[in-house]
Structure formats: structure tokens, C-alpha cells
Amino acid sequence: MKTYLIDDDNLAIFLAEHLIRVEKFSTAVHSFQSAQEALAALLVPGEELPQVIFLDLNMPAMNGWQFLDALVPHQATLRGHCHIYILTSSLALRDLEKSTRYELVTGLIHKPLDRTELRAIKAQLAPVEDNN
Amino acid sequence: MQLPDTHLPNTLFERSATAAFVLDQSGSFQRVTDGMAQLLGYPPAQLPGTRLLAYLSPETEALGTQHLAQAVAGTIVRYQASLAPPAGPLSLELHLLPQLDAAGQVVAIQGLAQPLAAAKALLERERQLTVLFDNIADVTFVLDVEAEGRYRFLFTNKAFEKTTGLPGSAVVGRYVEEIIPEPSLSLILPKYAQAVRSLQRVVWQETTVYPTGQVTGEVSVMAVCDASGRCCQLVGVVHDLTKEKQVEEALRLSNERFRYAIQATSDAIYDWNVATNDVYWGEGFTSLFGYQMPHNPVPFQKWADGVHPADNERVVGGLLQVARVGAVSAWQEEYRFRRADGSWANVLDRGYLLRNTQGKVVRMLGAMQDVTERQQAAERQHLLMQRLALQNADLQQFTHIISHNLRAPLANARGCANLLPLLDYAAPAFGETLQHLRASLWQLDEVLTDVNQVLSIRDAQDGYRPEPVAVAAVCRQALLGLQAPLRASGGQVTSTIPEALHLPGSRAHFHSIFHNLLSNAIKYRSDERALHVDVAAAQDATGHTQLTFRDNGLGFDQPQGPDDIFQLYQRLHPSKAGRGIGLFLVKAHVEAMGGHISVRSRVQEGTEFTITFRSAGNENVFD
Numbered sequence: 003m004k005t006y007l008i009d010d011d012n013l014a015i016f017l018a019e020h021l022i023r024v025e026k027f028s029t030a031v032h033s034f035q036s037a038q039e040a041l042a043a044l045l046v047p048g049e050e051l052p053q054v055i056f057l058d059l060n061m062p063a064m065n066g067w068q069f070l071d072a073l074v075p076h077q078a079t080l081r082g083h084c085h086i087y088i089l090t091s092s093l094a095l096r097d098l099e100k101s102t103r104y105e106l107v108t109g110l111i112h113k114p115l116d117r118t119e120l121r122a123i124k125a126q127l128a129p130v131e132d133n134n
Numbered sequence: 135m136q137l138p139d140t141h142l143p144n145t146l147f148e149r150s151a152t153a154a155f156v157l158d159q160s161g162s163f164q165r166v167t168d169g170m171a172q173l174l175g176y177p178p179a180q181l182p183g184t185r186l187l188a189y190l191s192p193e194t195e196a197l198g199t200q201h202l203a204q205a206v207a208g209t210i211v212r213y214q215a216s217l218a219p220p221a222g223p224l225s226l227e228l229h230l231l232p233q234l235d236a237a238g239q240v241v242a243i244q245g246l247a248q249p250l251a252a253a254k255a256l257l258e259r260e261r262q263l264t265v266l267f268d269n270i271a272d273v274t275f276v277l278d279v280e281a282e283g284r285y286r287f288l289f290t291n292k293a294f295e296k297t298t299g300l301p302g303s304a305v306v307g308r309y310v311e312e313i314i315p316e317p318s319l320s321l322i323l324p325k326y327a328q329a330v331r332s333l334q335r336v337v338w339q340e341t342t343v344y345p346t347g348q349v350t351g352e353v354s355v356m357a358v359c360d361a362s363g364r365c366c367q368l369v370g371v372v373h374d375l376t377k378e379k380q381v382e383e384a385l386r387l388s389n390e391r392f393r394y395a396i397q398a399t400s401d402a403i404y405d406w407n408v409a410t411n412d413v414y415w416g417e418g419f420t421s422l423f424g425y426q427m428p429h430n431p432v433p434f435q436k437w438a439d440g441v442h443p444a445d446n447e448r449v450v451g452g453l454l455q456v457a458r459v460g461a462v463s464a465w466q467e468e469y470r471f472r473r474a475d476g477s478w479a480n481v482l483d484r485g486y487l488l489r490n491t492q493g494k495v496v497r498m499l500g501a502m503q504d505v506t507e508r509q510q511a512a513e514r515q516h517l518l519m520q521r522l523a524l525q526n527a528d529l530q531q532f533t534h535i536i537s538h539n540l541r542a543p544l545a546n547a548r549g550c551a552n553l554l555p556l557l558d559y560a561a562p563a564f565g566e567t568l569q570h571l572r573a574s575l576w577q578l579d580e581v582l583t584d585v586n587q588v589l590s591i592r593d594a595q596d597g598y599r600p601e602p603v604a605v606a607a608v609c610r611q612a613l614l615g616l617q618a619p620l621r622a623s624g625g626q627v628t629s630t631i632p633e634a635l636h637l638p639g640s641r642a643h644f645h646s647i648f649h650n651l652l653s654n655a656i657k658y659r660s661d662e663r664a665l666h667v668d669v670a671a672a673q674d675a676t677g678h679t680q681l682t683f684r685d686n687g688l689g690f691d692q693p694q695g696p697d698d699i700f701q702l703y704q705r706l707h708p709s710k711a712g713r714g715i716g717l718f719l720v721k722a723h724v725e726a727m728g729g730h731i732s733v734r735s736r737v738q739e740g741t742e743f744t745i746t747f748r749s750a751g752n753e754n755v756f757d
Binding site for chain 2: 011013014016017020021024060062091092093094112113114115116117
């Protein structure tokens with residue numbers, strides 16, 4: 003299983019990478035410090051799609067929402083294959099409401115990411131993996 | 135025929151205008167006067183020899199014969215008869231006086247004829263006078279002066295009854311003290327006495343309560359004298375002034391009310407007479423605008439000249455237009471009006487146009503209200519509201535940003551703490567995580583320090599008093615502090631700020647502004663060209679001072695609006711180190727000194743910051 007981490011905060015990426023490794027959540031973790039880089043990698047034709055994307059919201063240049071907006075035209079391709087989890091330190095309710103408007107967003111997690119959260123996601127994805 | 139001796143001088147008798155005659159014993163005229171002939175309607179010469187009774191109406195002939203016989207018998211007779219045409223019908227009173235000779239024999243009858251019409255006319259005259267008196271609106275009465283202080287009513291007219299409620303029948307024949315109550319009685323008796331004594335007309339005013347209501351009247355009494363010159367009657371007339379008095383009183387009250395209303399209002403009241411083109415100015419023109427008015431009314435032009443030149447056409451022209459062709463009765467304008475001392479008052483002027491039946495304006499009455507203070511207060515309030523709203527929005531954003539920036543390192547610290555127990559103590563990741571934990575906590579502390587710094591700028595504003603700051607010197611000092619990084623960058627900063635320029639503000643604030651803007655310029659320089667920063671100052675036409683900082687650095691896009699860059703922790707260059715507080719502080723310092731900052735930038739071309747300070751006297755409206 004392939005996972006993308008998109009966060010401008012080095013430490014956040016460090017923490018997520020190690021937790022994923024400890025929990026054996028994913029075999030391949032790709033980390034991006036800018037949303038533009040992640041977008042470019044995601045849209046490379048023929049590349050295997052990540053099943054899970056952890057997306058930070060508050061980033062310079064292109065923030066999480068702008069990244070999601072940029073994905074809207076590719077929704078058909080991504081739907082069912084790519085599950086986006088917003089991973090933010092913000093506690094604003096407004097962000098939660100806004101996230102429900104994006105079809106590709108499966109859930110919103112408040113930082114820090116923890117083991118319980120990772121296991122729940124894995125359990126959710128398991129049937130999908132079986133079908134494959 | 136021989137004329138008997140009648141002892142009357144001939145011609146003198148005949149020429150008399152009195153209707154007299156002499157009859158013989160048969161009742162025929164012996165002599166007639168011209169007056170008698172005229173009465174009968176015949177020439178005097180035709181009458182002697184004709185019978186008196188022939189000229190009287192036939193109905194009275196029997197009576198006439200009888201009376202004549204009595205006269206012939208020696209009795210004085212007096213009776214009424216009626217003349218036949220052509221002179222008649224005319225009632226006469228006939229006196230027949232037997233004329234005796236020495237022997238006591240009746241030799242002739244002397245007669246007098248008196249037309250009764252005179253008596254009738256007298257009656258008619260009296261009737262007409264009564265009608266006249268009764269139709270006079272003034273109370274009229276006649277008093278008989280019996281003795282000193284004894285006055286008896288002889289006559290009262292209808293107006294007397296109408297006013298007093300007493301009919302003539304109840305009054306005539308009674309003494310005044312029986313009719314007129316106190317205290318009027320005590321007032322009038324001396325007046326009557328005065329009229330009686332002086333024989334002059336006496337006039338006075340009195341207010342009396344009658345059954346029909348209170349009457350205020352002008353009373354006059356006149357003395358009427360008898361043949362001996364003694365006052366025998368008093369004629370009194372009471373001219374009712376009640377209505378006039380009421381109108382006068384109402385007018386007085388209304389004037390008084392108007393005067394107090396004018397005093398109570400602080401408005402300048404005016405009355406424009408269109409025909410004379412004069413304006414009567416109320417006291418407000420002195421109290422509000424300081425104009426002394428030795429001459430009032432003043433010419434219309436004086437008001438027109440006081441209207442501000444920029445408002446003149448709209449206000450004066452507009453009013454004249456409305457007065458000339460309009461049909462409205464209300465006019466209202468706001469304009470500037472020159473006070474006597476030359477300053478300008480903001481005025482709200484409301485007028486009422488009085489039009490004649492043709493719709494032409496004849497007068498305008500109105501009030502000018504000085505709304506200068508009110509307008510200034512409203513402006514101040516508006517500014518205050520704007521500032522408060524802005525400050526509130528700032529605070530909200532500040533809180534939002536702070537909460538996020540506190541939350542981010544806190545979440546990381548928690549993440550580290552969660553991860554540590556899962557890692558092998560000996561693995562390199564353990565030490566790294568521990569270091570991250572320490573860094574996160576340090577970052578948390580830094581945010582709190584930032585918060586403290588930002589809040590201290592706001593706190594300092596309470597006791598903030600601007601002082602003139604030599605801007606060029608502060609710029610030099612800030613540059614001195616950045617000498618090392620500037621030299622390392624190989625860049626160059628040129629300041630053309632005049633040495634003499636002093637801006638009101640805080641030296642520390644200006645230092646922070648220069649330091650942050652210049653260090654940003656160094657930090658975000660382009661590697662493709664040598665850094666150039668130009669710092670300049672300029673004053674525009676309105677007296678505002680502008681400081682500009684122009685560099686040829688990286689520049690940036692302004693996708694979310696130009697002001698985003700000033701937000702706390704807003705970072706445009708993730709590849710460069712920085713916390714994103716510098717520009718936030720710059721903006722806070724600029725605004726604390728009443729200035730405004732804006733930015734223009736293009737990627738790979740450079741960035742220009744412009745700081746604008748309002749001219750002295752305009753800044754800090756709340757002082």
C-alpha cells in the first residue's frame with residue numbers, strides 16, 4: 003500500500019512517517035513539503051495511485067483546500083482508489099464543515115496522528131484491499 | 135261788503151304765516167292770513183266770504199256746525215277736524231275764539247288752524263330715534279338726574295337688555311343703585327357726579343360681570359342740560375370692547391409665546407420679505423454666528439453673501455428658483471455659512487414659503503440650525519466605529535492565528551511524546567524524536583513571546599504621545615544593525631530621506647519598521663542579481679508624507695489580496711527561514727502611529743512597500 007504525506011512542517015512528516023513504520027500501516031510512504039509537488043506526482047500518468055493521502059491544510063503557496071480544488075477535475079480517476087484524510091492542527095469547526103463538501107475527503111484528523119487513528123483507517127480500507 | 139272792525143291791523147294780519155282767520159257769525163271768512171290760505175290751498179283773495187265748513191271734509195260738517203254754534207254763542211272751542219281736498223286730507227286742530235264787543239255781543243270769531251301733521255312728525259321722529267337706539271350695538275341709556283346722587287333710568291335700548299339681560303321694562307323708572315351691582319356702582323357714581331358737575335363728557339373703561347358674561351367696555355356719559363343750564367339728564371353709552379380685548383389678549387399671548395420660543399431655540403430665525411427683498415433676522419444670528427445687527431431687517435444679499443462660494447449656486451440659486459417657479463411651500467438645504475469671525479458653520483436651513491392666492495411667494499419664514507458640532511460628532515463616531523470594527527477584525531484574526539500557531543507546535547510535541555514509547559531507546563530515531571520534542575516546546579514558547587510582543591504594542595498605544603522623529607537618522611541606525619547580513623549579501627541600500635524630515639511618532643516604532651523591512655529585503659533577495667534597496671520620502675499635494683521601500687528581490691504573487699502578506703505567521707517563501715511576524719509587526723507599528731502601509735510586488739522583479747502618514751493636525755482625531 004502506498005501513502006502520501008503532504009505537510010510543510012518537517013516534524014509533522016517525521017512523526018507520521020515513524021508512526022506509519024511502527025504500525026506497519028503502509029509499505030511505501032511518499033512525503034511532500036509542498037502541495038504543488040504532491041499534485042505533480044499524483045498526476046503523473048501510469049503512476050500507481052496512493053490509497054491514502056494525509057493532507058495538511060495550512061501551507062504557504064498552495065494550501066490544502068487549493069490542493070483539493072485542483073483535484074476536482076480528476077475526481078473520476080481518483081474516486082474509490084484514493085482516500086484523502088485531512089491532517090490539521092486546527093480545531094476550527096469551519097474546516098470540518100468545509101471538508102464534507104469535497105467528495106475525495108474521507109475524514110478529518112486533528113494532529114497529532116496516533117496509532118488508534120491509523121488502525122481505524124486500516125480497518126476501513128481492509129475490505130477494499132480484499133476486493134482487489 | 136263792509137268789513138267789520140276786528141281790531142286787527144290789516145295788512146300785518148294778512149301777511150302772517152300762521153294759519154289764522156276771522157269768521158263772521160254765519161261762519162264765513164272775513165279775513166284770512168297767507169298761512170291759512172296756503173293751508174287750504176287757495177289764493178288768499180278768493181277766500182273771504184266763503185264758509186269755513188266748505189273746506190272741511192263733509193263727514194265732520196255736522197260736528198263743525200255744532201262747534202261753530204258754540205263759538206257764536208260765546209264759548210272758546212277747540213276741536214279736531216279734517217281738511218277736504220285739494221289740500222286734504224289733513225288733520226287740523228281748530229281753535230275758535232269768540233270776539234266780543236263792548237256790550238258783550240259776539241261780533242266775530244277769530245280762529246287758528248294748526249295742522250296735526252307736526253305732532254305726527256314728532257311722534258314719527260321719536261319712533262325713528264327708538265329704532266335707531268335699539269339698533270345701535272352699544273349699550274345706551276338715559277338717566278334722569280333727580281338730585282345729587284339720585285339717578286333714575288328713563289330709557290334703555292335693546293343692546294342694554296342684550297348685554298345686561300335686563301329688559302327695559304325692568305329698568306326704566308328704577309334708580310341706578312337698584313340695577314347696578316357693586317363694585318361697579320361705587321365706580322360709576324363719582325363719574326356720574328363728575329359729568330353732572332362739569333357738564334362734560336366723562337369716559338372710562340370698566341369690566342363688569344353681567345348675567346350674559348364678562349363685558350369690558352368703554353363707558354361715556356354726557357350731561358343734558360335744561361333751559362336753565364342745569365344738568366337734568368345723563369346719556370350713557372357703553373362701547374363693548376370685550377372682543378377687541380380678547381383679540382388683543384390672544385395676540386399678546388401669542389406674541390409672548392413666539393418670543394419665548396425664539397429665545398428657547400438656539401436656531402437663527404428669519405423672515406424674508408420677498409417684495410422688499412429684506413430679511414428680518416432673529417437673535418440667533420448674533421448668538422450662533424456672531425453678527426451684530428444695528429439695522430434689522432437686512433438686505434437678502436447679506437445672507438446670500440454669507441453662503442459658502444462652493445454651496446452658493448446650489449443654495450441661493452436653488453432658493454430663488456423655488457421662489458420664482460416652484461409650487462412647494464417647504465425648502466430645506468444644508469450648507470456652509472460664514473460666521474462673523476470668518477469661520478464656517480455647517481448649517482441646516484429649513485424654510486416655509488408663504489404664497490399668495492396666485493401662488494407667488496410673498497414671504498419665507500425659516501430657521502437656520504448650526505449642525506457643525508453634530509456633524510463633527512457624527513464624523514468622529516463614524517471614524518471610531520470604523521476603527522473599532524477594524525480593531526475587532528484584527529483581534530479576531532489575531533486570536534485565530536495565535537490559536538493555530540500555538541496548536542501546531544503543541545500537536546507536534548504530543549506527537550513526539552506519543553512516538554517515544556514506541557521507539558527503541560537505542561535507535562537513532564529515539565534521540566531525534568526527543569530533539570524534536572524539545573524544539574516543539576521551544577517553538578511554543580516563541581509563539582507566546584510573539585503574542586506578548588504584539589500585545590505590548592497595543593498596550594503601549596494607551597499612553598502613546600507622538601514626538602517628532604528624525605526618520606533619516608533612524609533609517610541609518612537600523613542599517614547599522616543589519617551591516618553584517620547586508621555585507622554578506624553583497625547588496626546595497628540607498629536612502630534619499632531628507633535629513634530635515636521629522637515625522638510625529640515613536641522612535642522605537644520607526645526603528646522596528648526600518649529594521650524589519652530592510653532585513654526582509656535582504657532575506658528575500660534574488661540570487662540572480664545584486665540586491666538594491668531604495669528608501670525614499672515624498673510629500674504629496676495634500677501634505678501627506680510617503681515613505682517608500684523598493685527592492686529588486688524575489689517578489690511574490692498576491693493571489694489572496696495585497697494585505698495577506700501582513701498577516702501574522704503568513705509566509706510566502708517556505709524555502710527561506712522566517713516566522714512570519716516581521717511584516718505583522720511593521721503594520722502594527724505603522725498603524726499605531728496613525729499611518730497606513732500598502733505593498734506592490736511582482737515575482738522576480740521586486741517589492742515596493744509604501745507607508746503613508748497623514749499631515750500633522752489631521753492625525754489622531756481622538757486627541
